[in-house]
Ligand SMILES: Nc1nc2c(ncn2[C@@H]2O[C@H](COP(=O)(O)OP(=O)(O)O)[C@@H](O)[C@H]2O)c(=O)[nH]1
């Protein structure tokens with residue numbers, strides 16, 4: 001493969017459980033890459049090959065596979081749809097031209113459908129839908145398409161139409177060619193459009209041609225004049241409109257029954273190649289924009305979007321080439337710090353297997369093992385070049401757990417394993433708590449952190465205990481107060497002296513910290529003022545109520561004293577810290593807690609229970625809207641009340657509920673609850689000091 005125009009990079013994205021992994025399996029099977037169709041329930045799919053994924057029947061990380069067909073190379077990426085494991089889905093939309101959005105024909109648009117759509121839209125990707133599970137009870141293609149149109153606009157248009165419904169689903173009409181495909185055991189027979197769907201197909205075809213024609217002047221004219229529009233001409237205009245994001249076609253079928261899957265593969269040949277979309281823009285050495293032409297001859301620029309940390313085979317970095325040709329056994333420069341890396345054998349992943357290749361051309365996606373120091377987000381460039389890719393924005397971790405090694409003496413091994421796993425998962429944060437000295441693992445949910453704990457055990461052979469989750473509280477003040485911060489020490493030789501007066505006052509929520517220097521007449525010499533600010537910031541990071549960082553305050557330094565010999569940076573830092581604590585204590589300190597935006601999808605009969613339960617969690621229910629055959633309850637709830645929501649929702653709904661949660665803002669913790677948090681923190685600190 002050496003022609004970017006022959007590549008199709010397609011990420012399968014969508015809400016959890018819409019059938020992405022099954023569709024990926026079907027696509028590989030239909031393309032002849034595999035000779036047996038695996039199933040999610042049996043743990044036999046190409047994509048969910050990891051033990052964690054098999055056990056949970058849930059994709060946790062992206063899987064890649066490639067298909068050669070009709071002179072084209074398709075690079076498919078199956079991504080996780082669960083909100084805790086979205087990192088790879090978010091990264092994947094940065095390396096493809098096309099997002100294949102898989103939706104459940106019964107439920108229609110779900111929470112992550114919208115989130116991932118927004119990500120794909122930000123990147124300007126071509127977007128196609130696969131309306132899956134049309135064989136299921138209560139699946140309705142027309143209702144699903146209408147829901148997609150309502151959510152994503154009138155450019156959403158059917159390109160396929162199902163024949164038969166629910167368990168009688170028997171085939172699909174290709175509206176571009178006006179041909180019908182009926183299936184027996186996943187094998188298609190092509191024929192004329194059957195009479196039972198003839199009218200519906202004609203109407204749907206009209207809508208499709210209308211939508212395509214509205215993006216193409218030549219076609220629009222022919223359409224108006226009611227002239228014949230040739231299939232090749234229609235397909236070309238269709239492909240252009242898809243590439244330009246002017247239409248979002250909806251294909252139809254069933255992944256597990258292999259209905260419409262071969263047709264989808266054909267349709268994806270019309271998706272844009274890397275050279276059919278506007279060239280991506282990166283940043284050059286001088287900070288100026290660099291346009292990355294998908295040109296095989298240009299200097300190499302590649303982007304690492306995924307890293308696998310395996311204790312045995314070492315690191316594997318997965319990257320997309322944006323410019324030039326990456327050759328095996330060549331040398332590249334890592335822009336982050338300019339160090340060189342010698343690339344060994346290049347690979348194309350095929351599920352958990354890999355296939356060796358000699359080179360990867362602009363537009364292609366591949367992997368390389370055993371690099372010394374390359375992490376996700378790195379740019380690999382030709383020597384002499386220095387290109388940086390804009391950083392991918394991942395949501396911040398929501399829940400922190402302290403972990404401790406099960407066996408004494410394993411502490412370093414735990415930290416090492418966690419560091420490796422954090423390299424693999426950009427939505428995981430690992431650090432040591434400055435106050436308690438504990439190792440903190442912060443992730444998106446309890447399940448997320450539990451998966452990390454399992455991986456540590458299985459891959460690195462270390463076991464840990466998880467303490468209950470922590471809420472990232474913050475501290476602030478409601479009032480204004482002044483205080484003195486004085487540091488004076490007389491030892492044998494030179495003494496220490498610094499004296500400060502400051503005023504602390506609240507800032508609007510989310511404004512952060514401001515330091516205002518109001519010193520006049522040299523009461524504190526200019527060169528010591530940054531030291532005071534440093535001392536204030538140090539005190540802020542330690543908090544004064546329960547040890548949480550202080551936010552949204554203004555500190556005004558307005559007076560002080562110095563000594564010509566005994567004053568120093570260190571003395572003013574200490575005085576700054578003392579002054580800040582003294583002022584904060586007098587300024588009505590309060591505790592803040594994160595409030596989450598929560599959306600819960602539940603069957604009608606559980607709506608009442610779920611709302612009642614939310615009220616008992618200090619939640620504010622915003623409303624309930626029907627979605628497909630379910631209901632979505634929207635609410636704002638303190639994170640502290642949602643720490644163990646997953647099992648509770650499962651028991652309330654018999655496993656039929658689902659929810660997503662996102663940080664919204666910080667709010668004051670009600671006084672009676674705040675007191676408990678403060679008391680607990682105090683106890684914990686005392687214990688940490690003892691032990
Ligand atoms: N009836 C039916 N079940 C499907 C279909 N596609 C997927 N499934 C099932 O739906 C569940 C979730 O599928 P999976 O591929 O893991 O979804 P993902 O989370 O989007 O990757 C699995 O049990 C699949 O067997 C389909 O077209 N029809």
Ligand SMILES: [Mg+2]
Nearest residue numbers: 020021058059
């Ligand atoms: Mg999956």
